[in-house]
Amino acid sequence: MNKNINKISQSLLLNIDTQTSLFESDRKVQPRSGPTDILYKGDNELVLRKLESCLKNSIDFCYIDPPYNTKSKFIYDDSRVSDNHITWGSHAEWMQFMTPRLVHLHSLLKDSGIVAISIDDYEQPYLRILLDQIFGESNFIACIAVCRSRNGKGSKDSIATNHEYIVVYGKSSKAKVVGFVESDLSSYDKEDEHGKYKVNGLFRKKGDASLREDRPNMYYPLYYDNDGNVFTENPDNLLKVSYPLDSKGIERRWLWGKEKATKESWKLTASKNGVIYVKNYHTADKRVKPRSLWVDNRYLTERATNQIKDIYGTKVFETPKPLELIEDLIISHTHKDALIIDFFAGTGTTAHAAFNLNQKDGGKRKVILVEQEQPIAKSHTAYKQGFRTISDITEFRLKWLEEKYNDFSFHSEVVS
Ligand SMILES: C[S@@+](CC[C@H](N)C(=O)[O-])C[C@H]1O[C@@H](n2cnc3c(N)ncnc32)[C@H](O)[C@@H]1O
Structure with missing residues (x-):
């Protein structure tokens, strides 16, 4: 019996009968209630493995923003380099890191479930290979290109890259992208x-x-x-x-x-x-198909940085995603009462975005976040702000939301 992912967090997520063992595979899953999110603090491979014993085929939508393997000095390790692997070259270690996590995710998703993964040019082709193998080529939905800055990164190749991707796969043919609510009625003339x-x-x-x-x-x-x-x-x-x-x-x-x-x-x-x-x-429930090119000032990384400064007072995290990008992703890819997971949580943008959407449309989205308890280097701004592990940063935002809004609450749990 798993002692770490406890009955409290299980019942928060699924309203399951806590009298029965949480880890009986045939346990009856009942409708959820209440707006409670969960933060699991620990290595996501371990958390996903443990969740698999009780949340198989339960998750509607997964958004993740894994380390892109940029070799940059971030608060988290972003350097997984292999010595010329015979097939995958220097990408093998990153692929080995991602593989078990994607396999567990596949089993946690409902048949109608969808995964959306942020990535940039460096690992995008290798991620696609993994997803083709684990989710199946026929379940590829889209590779969305998102404009992340106006000017782009300076480049040796004289092209300043200013986009990245969100790769989207369904678990099966039952996975349907719901689309955006049609808000521009000007064409209904x-x-x-x-x-x-x-x-x-x-x-x-x-x-x-x-x-x-x-x-x-x-x-x-x-x-x-x-x-x-x-x-x-x-x-x-x-x-x-x-x-x-x-x-x-x-x-x-x-x-x-x-x-x-x-x-x-x-x-x-x-x-x-x-x-x-x-x-x-025009009908109220009419939806518009998302396009594969997302260009909007609301999706720019500088916007996310400003949001982080508003919440934390300073730039405690180098690679946050803008709230509006994740809100638009969630609203266009899954339904109002979705159970969502983000197991590379960072600053917890996904939970914040889902909460904002619930406020706007009365949805009952719930979010499971996972973030590692990795210690923060003393030289990092976040350490100077009082944060000791990366999951402290995630938890800070959730507490900030809880203090600000009566109807946001969360439960956190260390998984080791
Ligand atoms: C690119 S950041 C995610 C940023 C996030 N989307 C946001 O808006 O703040 C990747 C995050 O994954 C976390 N991470 C990396 N490896 C992990 C692991 N094995 N288990 C849990 N979290 C991990 C890192 O600590 C980092 O916070």
Whole structure:
């Protein structure tokens, strides 16, 4: 029985029946309640291994920002260099470090779960190889390029790199990126008694299986008046007629059969020359697909540094992520009540971002953070600020949130 990841933290996360052993694999998992996050302080490989015995197939979304292996002198070790490994060259040690963690993560994610990993050019191809092996090539979702600074790093190659990546994989084909809530309604330039709409989709089928003979019952005449109203009948012979013919006069088919078109003809509209469109109505739950290029001043690293200074008073951490980047990632990739994990927590941005989103949309997202208890060098600014381990820095932000907001609370636990 695992003594470190205790019943308190388990019940906080899952509201599980604490009378039964936490580590029985067939334990019943019940809906969660309360906004409590958890910080595990310890090596993430150990924590993930222990979580695996009780949280298999439970996590909706994972965001991680692992060390990029830049060889820089950061508060944490960012130098994992191998001596020319026969296959992976100098990248083998970093890959060996990441592999067990990604394997454990895979087993913790639900089948519908998604992982998003920040990385830069140096390890990105090697990370992709690991993820292809562990998650499967077919579960690759995207490699988002994020602009992280306006000017970029000075470069020997005369290109100043100012982007990095977020690599996204699903656990299975059940993983669906939910997309952004559509906030810009300016394109909905028309309105009727059913709401605001835009006209941007042909009612004539295009592409595969679009010919009349593919679906003969979806080839029928439609009728329209001068106001663009569409009908399936023309009792008084006063209406104009339209058939699903393409620009070359080839007989195609409509998107719906006649019965549906009759019932839902209010969703159709005709142009002056008889082209039939489906009205695209705005609805509150309408989502927009994220694009693979993310450029926004809110995503710049300098913004994250300012946020850290606001919370900690000074720059105690070299590589924080901006809150807005993680908020946008979470909101576009998973649902409002998601259980989220970040096992390279750093300053705890992921917990802060999820909490901000809960405040905005009433969600019940919960976050599991993991950060190592690595001692901080005496020469580091963070040490001078009173922090002794890196997980102290994570915990500080969570306490800061707790003091500031009544509805944020967390539980922390040392795992050794
Ligand atoms: C790039 S930073 C993450 C920064 C974070 N996204 C933020 O916004 O502050 C990587 C973090 O992973 C932590 N880390 C590295 N190896 C770890 C391990 N084996 N177990 C737990 N944490 C680890 C480091 O201490 C560091 O805080």
